[in-house]
Amino acid sequence: MTVPADTRPMVEARAVHKAYGRLEVLKGIDITVGRGEVLCLIGPSGSGKSTFLRCINHLEKIDGGELCVDGELVGYREVGNRLHELKDREVCAKRAEIGMVFQRFNLFPHMSVLDNVTSGPVWVRRAASGASRERARDLLARVGLADKVDSYPNQLSGGQQQRVAIARALAMDPKLMLFDEPTSALDPELVGDVLDVMRDLANEGMTMIVVTHEMGFAREVGDTVVFMDGGVVVEQGDPTQVLTDPQHERTRSFLAKVL
Amino acid sequence: MTIVPVRHPWRWVASVVILVLLAMLVNSLLFSHVVRGGVREGRFQWGVVGHYLFVAPVLRGITVTLELTVIAMVAGVLIGILLAVMRLSPSRLLSGAAWVYIWFFRGTPVLVQLFFWYLGIAYLYQHLTLGVPFGPALLTFNSNTLITTFVAGALGLSFNEGAYMAEIVRAGIISVDEGQSEAAASLGMSKRQMLRRIILPQAMRVIIPPTGNETISMLKTTSLVSTIAVVDLFQATQSIASTTYQVVPLLMVASLWYLFFTSIMTIGQYYVERYYARGSARQLPPTPLQRLRQALRRQPAVPVPTLASAVPIHHEGVM
Numbered sequence: 372m373t374v375p376a377d378t379r380p381m382v383e384a385r386a387v388h389k390a391y392g393r394l395e396v397l398k399g400i401d402i403t404v405g406r407g408e409v410l411c412l413i414g415p416s417g418s419g420k421s422t423f424l425r426c427i428n429h430l431e432k433i434d435g436g437e438l439c440v441d442g443e444l445v446g447y448r449e450v451g452n453r454l455h456e457l458k459d460r461e462v463c464a465k466r467a468e469i470g471m472v473f474q475r476f477n478l479f480p481h482m483s484v485l486d487n488v489t490s491g492p493v494w495v496r497r498a499a500s501g502a503s504r505e506r507a508r509d510l511l512a513r514v515g516l517a518d519k520v521d522s523y524p525n526q527l528s529g530g531q532q533q534r535v536a537i538a539r540a541l542a543m544d545p546k547l548m549l550f551d552e553p554t555s556a557l558d559p560e561l562v563g564d565v566l567d568v569m570r571d572l573a574n575e576g577m578t579m580i581v582v583t584h585e586m587g588f589a590r591e592v593g594d595t596v597v598f599m600d601g602g603v604v605v606e607q608g609d610p611t612q613v614l615t616d617p618q619h620e621r622t623r624s625f626l627a628k629v630l
Numbered sequence: 631m632t633i634v635p636v637r638h639p640w641r642w643v644a645s646v647v648i649l650v651l652l653a654m655l656v657n658s659l660l661f662s663h664v665v666r667g668g669v670r671e672g673r674f675q676w677g678v679v680g681h682y683l684f685v686a687p688v689l690r691g692i693t694v695t696l697e698l699t700v701i702a703m704v705a706g707v708l709i710g711i712l713l714a715v716m717r718l719s720p721s722r723l724l725s726g727a728a729w730v731y732i733w734f735f736r737g738t739p740v741l742v743q744l745f746f747w748y749l750g751i752a753y754l755y756q757h758l759t760l761g762v763p764f765g766p767a768l769l770t771f772n773s774n775t776l777i778t779t780f781v782a783g784a785l786g787l788s789f790n791e792g793a794y795m796a797e798i799v800r801a802g803i804i805s806v807d808e809g810q811s812e813a814a815a816s817l818g819m820s821k822r823q824m825l826r827r828i829i830l831p832q833a834m835r836v837i838i839p840p841t842g843n844e845t846i847s848m849l850k851t852t853s854l855v856s857t858i859a860v861v862d863l864f865q866a867t868q869s870i871a872s873t874t875y876q877v878v879p880l881l882m883v884a885s886l887w888y889l890f891f892t893s894i895m896t897i898g899q900y901y902v903e904r905y906y907a908r909g910s911a912r913q914l915p916p917t918p919l920q921r922l923r924q925a926l927r928r929q930p931a932v933p934v935p936t937l938a939s940a941v942p943i944h945h946e947g948v949m
Contacts, residue, residue, distance in 0.1 A: 428816055459820060467818025477813035481831045481908055491817040494827060523908070536813075543817060
């Protein structure tokens with residue numbers, strides 16, 4: 372029996388393994404993210420949070436286990452009882468449906484803000500440039516940067532750059548947004564603007580996975596908090612419960628340091 | 631209080647020395663005379679230089695020199711990009727092949743390579759064939775008719791340049807932050823789009839300055855083709871000199887033309903560099919032309935006496 376498409380989880384990870392050479396970074400991750408859910412990944416650096424996030428849009432290949440996005444395997448196609456590795460073009464098509472926001476923004480510095488936002492739709496989706504520009508202006512207005520359309524990324528503050536990066540990802544109409552420590556490279560007073568945009572996005576029902584050190588955001592916006600350490604999920608559950616009454620010693624000592 | 635600026639006595643001494651040397655040079659270039667074969671004439675024979683500067687053979691030679699420069703650089707850049715991408719490929723065979731190419735063409739003198747294209751190909755392969763490898767031939771050419779001296783020169787310079795450009799392009803590609811390709815990949819861009827739209831435009835900032843050097847160097851290196859009987863600028867002046875015995879004036883003709891074109895290239899390089907600096911500098915400095923225009927605009931403005939001008943300014947008093 373097949374599960375109806377709209378009740379299937381957006382992301383399903385079962386026993387996901389990932390190693391760089393001998394170094395095992397993910398040692399069997401089981402995580403499920405439902406549609407419209409906001410999942411916050413917390414944990415010390417080197418715990419594998421970012422690696423797991425990058426596996427979801429196939430920036431990293433997994434070495435074991437099973438990882439599905441929207442009911443389809445990441446990086447493979449199941450034919451009979453064989454797994455065929457996806458061709459580059461198919462991988463690109465899958466990635467286009469998943470937005471990603473990076474710690475260091477990674478805006479394209481040689482392009483104006485507007486061109487950054489239209490780059491995905493125009494080059495990848497081959498959308499009409501006029502319509503894409505209109506859409507990009509709307510998105511930039513939504514993240515509060517209507518007046519920065521013609522600026523270049525290095526003329527913006529970190530917080531503004533990150534909001535452009537979010538607009539750039541949204542321009543592809545993603546079904547899932549991945550945030551890799553989106554506020555970690557920002558000056559403290561700029562963090563709020565970015566978190567506001569992310570909060571709005573969550574309220575509109577976007578499915579989001581957020582690797583973050585912002586415990587306040589995790590508690591307020593997150594539907595689930597996952598605490599990872601040493602390549603395993605130590606604890607997961609309701610944010611308030613995990614953050615205020617952690618069951619595991621490792622979670623307790625981590626939270627004691629960051630809160 | 632008056633401010634006394636630091637004095638730089640050695641700067642003054644050096645300036646005087648340079649001015650004296652300059653005066654000597656100008657005198658020697660323009661005003662001194664020598665007796666050659668019983669005839670008193672200007673040391674540098676500028677009249678002779680001027681006469682040969684625009685004669686038809688020299689102009690034809692210039693065309694050949696410029697053609698070779700353009701062909702070799704365009705081909706060199708294309709080969710260079712291909713080799714750079716190959717060297718960065720995860721496939722060992724591809725990167726190995728590129729490495730061997732660069733090893734070979736950088737490891738042998740370009741003069742020797744030119745002779746190989748000129749003499750070696752026709753000697754080793756009398757006929758060049760287009761067809762299925764190890765199978766039937768579709769088209770067959772005689773090497774001697776296909777590879778003219780000009781073609782040999784163009785091939786030699788292009789293949790050699792490709793090896794150097796490969797390293798320049800590779801350095802440029804490596805200089806672009808890895809986050810850029812990740813961001814492009816996360817938007818769903820293919821490897822080719824990524825390279826063309828994101829990586830190469832940014833790599834250009836690193837690639838352009840050495841490529842400018844390469845182009846200027848290439849313009850001069852083309853003179854080597856004179857050794858394989860291509861009548862380029864240098865060969866044109868030399869063949870005139872061999873009949874008129876005015877060797878030095880014709881060397882000066884060649885030098886002046888080379889200088890003229892390298893100067894133009896230097897200016898071109900400046901503007902190309904500015905173009906690719908977009909996004910890396912917040913505010914580009916004005917070009918010399920813009921600066922000139924600004925200066926001209928400022929000049930005619932007669933200072934209007936205001937309250938501010940009543941305040942004594944010290945450096946105005948120094949005269």
